[in-house]
Amino acid sequence: xxxxxxxxxxxxxxxxxxxxxxxxxxxxxxxxxxxxxxxxxxxxxxxxxxxxxxxxxxxxxxxxxxxxxxxxxxxxxxxxxxxxxxxxxxxxxxxxxxxxxxxxxxxxxxxxxxxxxxxxxxxxxxxxxxxxxxxxxxxxxxxxxxxxxxxxxxxxxxxxxxxxxxxxxxxxxxxxxxxxxxxxxxxxxxxxxxxxxxxxxxxxxxxxxxxxxxxxxxxxxxxxxxxxxxxxxxxxxxxxxxxxxxxxxxxxxxxxxxxxxxxxxxxxxxxxxxx
Amino acid sequence: xxxxxxxxxxxxxxxxxxxxxxxxxxxxxxxxxxxxxxxxxxxxxxxxxxxxxxxxxxxxxxxxxxxxxxxxxxxxxxxxxxxxxxxxxxxxxxxxxxxxxxxxxxxxxxxxxxxxxxxxxxxxxxxxxxxxxxxxxxxxxxxxxxxxxxxxxxxxxxxxxxxxxxxxxxxxxxxxxxxxxxxxxxxxxxxxxxxxxxxxxxxxxxxxxxxxxxxxxxxxxxxxxxxxxxxxxxxxxxxxxxxxxxxxxxxxxxxxxxxxxxxxxxxxxx
Numbered sequence: 001x002x003x004x005x006x007x008x009x010x011x012x013x014x015x016x017x018x019x020x021x022x023x024x025x026x027x028x029x030x031x032x033x034x035x036x037x038x039x040x041x042x043x044x045x046x047x048x049x050x051x052x053x054x055x056x057x058x059x060x061x062x063x064x065x066x067x068x069x070x071x072x073x074x075x076x077x078x079x080x081x082x083x084x085x086x087x088x089x090x091x092x093x094x095x096x097x098x099x100x101x102x103x104x105x106x107x108x109x110x111x112x113x114x115x116x117x118x119x120x121x122x123x124x125x126x127x128x129x130x131x132x133x134x135x136x137x138x139x140x141x142x143x144x145x146x147x148x149x150x151x152x153x154x155x156x157x158x159x160x161x162x163x164x165x166x167x168x169x170x171x172x173x174x175x176x177x178x179x180x181x182x183x184x185x186x187x188x189x190x191x192x193x194x195x196x197x198x199x200x201x202x203x204x205x206x207x208x209x210x211x212x213x214x215x216x217x218x219x220x221x222x223x224x225x226x227x228x229x230x231x232x233x234x235x236x237x238x239x240x241x242x243x244x245x246x247x248x249x250x251x252x253x254x255x256x257x258x259x260x261x262x263x264x265x266x267x268x269x270x271x272x273x274x275x
Numbered sequence: 276x277x278x279x280x281x282x283x284x285x286x287x288x289x290x291x292x293x294x295x296x297x298x299x300x301x302x303x304x305x306x307x308x309x310x311x312x313x314x315x316x317x318x319x320x321x322x323x324x325x326x327x328x329x330x331x332x333x334x335x336x337x338x339x340x341x342x343x344x345x346x347x348x349x350x351x352x353x354x355x356x357x358x359x360x361x362x363x364x365x366x367x368x369x370x371x372x373x374x375x376x377x378x379x380x381x382x383x384x385x386x387x388x389x390x391x392x393x394x395x396x397x398x399x400x401x402x403x404x405x406x407x408x409x410x411x412x413x414x415x416x417x418x419x420x421x422x423x424x425x426x427x428x429x430x431x432x433x434x435x436x437x438x439x440x441x442x443x444x445x446x447x448x449x450x451x452x453x454x455x456x457x458x459x460x461x462x463x464x465x466x467x468x469x470x471x472x473x474x475x476x477x478x479x480x481x482x483x484x485x486x487x488x489x490x491x492x493x494x495x496x497x498x499x500x501x502x503x504x505x506x507x508x509x510x511x512x513x514x515x516x517x518x519x520x521x522x523x524x525x526x527x528x529x530x531x532x533x534x535x536x537x538x539x540x541x542x543x544x545x
Binding site: 013046049050051067068069071074075076077079080081082083086087090091092115131132135141 | 435438488
């Protein structure tokens, strides 16, 4: 258990933003938080990292837990001059070798000498991911990290996250609006709307009435993609969608949620005909 | 040695340089964190501190420090009650100034003194004042140097600082306390109305020349010292008030650098 929240709730003034929430995440697990705008998703993440005072509840962290956080956006004041390299070295100057390796992995290596204020949206997102990885995180937290990116850039961003999980073995907790990504890459989905409406494997969540009530219209396509899996009704079976544009499915075996497992075993891809 | 420090001009010059050294790194954070108005408000509230200190025969520095810290706490509290920061600052700064002026008026004996704290009187700095100014300046610089990485990351993004196990609230407090201390110490030299200018103008002046935060803090100190020396020269030769002269030179530096940077940008662009 990396981090565990009990009865965590947040109120801003008179407004209850988050009803008491219980949550925990295990090493290597990928959990995605979905929910409509104003559902308290960002509040939930910020409360977890300790950036917001809790109205009630408490948070237990594994001792010495290292968290890498990628905020929704970074509003850098134009009056602050800082190079990407220096930003990556905050708060602690890292081994140059490690910094360079992470920069290459996140495709930031050509940006290191540039000013933070002159990055494009996509570049800034990659630099923020690099900064999060510089913390050698056991838990990577992403708050709508692909907001403002086009589909192609978002896809490659999430593919990189999956690589990170594989190579660094860290758990990932992310907020996303891109349901196709969520359903493809998550071990567990948390549906938030001021409180936890439902949670479970992507298949379980999709099947709930709460989820349909929230995302009914938008998820019609998703339902078509996944319906045949439910027709099969395996016991606790996971279905994982590979790539984002082909409709191949991999039967991910019967791994219970929470267990780390290789994410990209492309050899096992089974092309299933539609129902 | 005694002879040198007896020279009131040298004492005044050294006091001004000490202030410029402290306001440079602190002013950078004031600019980066968009706290320019906060510095202004703290300076205004200082008048209340001066009036109360004189009324209760307390050391002026202590009174100013106390009022500045109370004001910072009040801004935070008003923030939590849902008022915008600039609204909270506006309410507090102007009320504190009004209370201060009324408190001063009720105590007849301090009416004359107050004027000195409004525009400052650097030429009247004593050796003891000089020591206090340099002690304060070194303390502020040391504090900022010690907290530098945490301050910088909290300024860039508080959540990033949080996730790295830091406390952005504490870093905000660091800036606030350093600001209160600087105002308390500098009030005698440039006066309440001009402290905020010394915090903001030198960093703003050197922004176009800086590529790293450290360079900006250093360049700001250079610009501040230049402004102090230039202001003194002007004041002695043209018999102008010293505090405003310092700020005028700083403003001139700011316009020169900004103009030059704009021209260079135009040339590159065209």
